[in-house]
Amino acid sequence: MKIESLLSFPAGDNPFCYDAFHMGMTVGSNVIVMMPNHSREECPYLIIVNTVTGERIRVSFKNADKEINHANNVDRILKYGSLDGNNN
Secondary structure, three states: OOOEEOOOOOOEEEEEEEOOEEEEEEEEOOOOEEEEEOOOOOOOOEEEOOOOOEEEEEEEOOOHHHHHHHHHHHHHHHOOOOOOOOOO
């Protein structure tokens, strides 16, 4: 199992405005858990979002590079405005 910090979403914003790939569920008034799979499928990782601060962490359960790339793409868009860094 591996835990890593991800770039934060803007504080107080709805995480799904920035990440349309992942599904998720609210687990508290300040926490959403996002995942790349349906409940009957194996879950390679979870992303835990503090919706008040925008902070995010990813908890990976196995080596799942393909699935993790989706979360990394969201980070690139947050940081650079696009996947290629050219705001396109």
